[in-house]
Amino acid sequence: MIRKLIRIGKEKCNGCGACADACHEGAIDIINGKAELVREHFHDGLGDCLPECPTGAISFEEREAPAYDEEAVKEAKKKVFAKNQAMSTHTGCPKLDQVDYSEKLTAIIQNNNIQSVTIVRMEVPCCGGLEIAAKKALQDSGKFLPWQVITISIDGKTIE
Known part of the structure; x- marks a missing residue:
């Protein structure tokens, strides 16, 4: 079938990954x-x-x-975590990414056997x-999981 798809120009792509992060489907x-x-x-x-691509690729x-x-x-x-993987790290920058992470995090929590969130x-x-x-993701998931927040200072030390 003929469909409208994206084309990524490799000559312009700088490999920053902004497009992959913006693609909610994982394409x-x-x-x-x-x-x-x-x-x-x-x-x-x-x-x-x-709109996320900084180079127009x-x-x-x-x-x-x-x-x-x-x-x-x-x-x-549903398969965000690899089989038998104990931990997974997800990163983001709410200021620069300008995206609501709660929906993705909710799906991860709902569809996987998460034991705790840090x-x-x-x-x-x-x-x-x-x-x-x-x-918000913890609340929206309907699961009651232990969670904690660790805050790092601008000089790299853990703030108690």
Whole structure:
């Protein structure tokens, strides 16, 4: 079928990963330092990644591609953690990313066997968004999990 998909110009891509972070479906990965649309059937055609690219490497094109598979996207989101992996780290910057992390975190908590949550943030005010998003995700997940916040000072020390 002919679909509208993104095209990532490798000559302009600087490998920053902003597009992969913006892609809520997980269609984009960074491979050998460049962004690639690796799962065409995960691409919903909305292009959330376009405005995030600082180099203008992403555009739309129409081409032959498999249909968008919403069920496959949902299943992939359930498999955030590798089998038997004890811990997973997720990072973000609420000031620069300008995205609400709570929805993704809620899905991770709901769809996985999470035992506890540790939020590590800097003491600067803008990092408070991570703490707020994690608390909202815990609440929205409907699970009652132990959680803690560790605050790091601007000189790298843990604040008690």
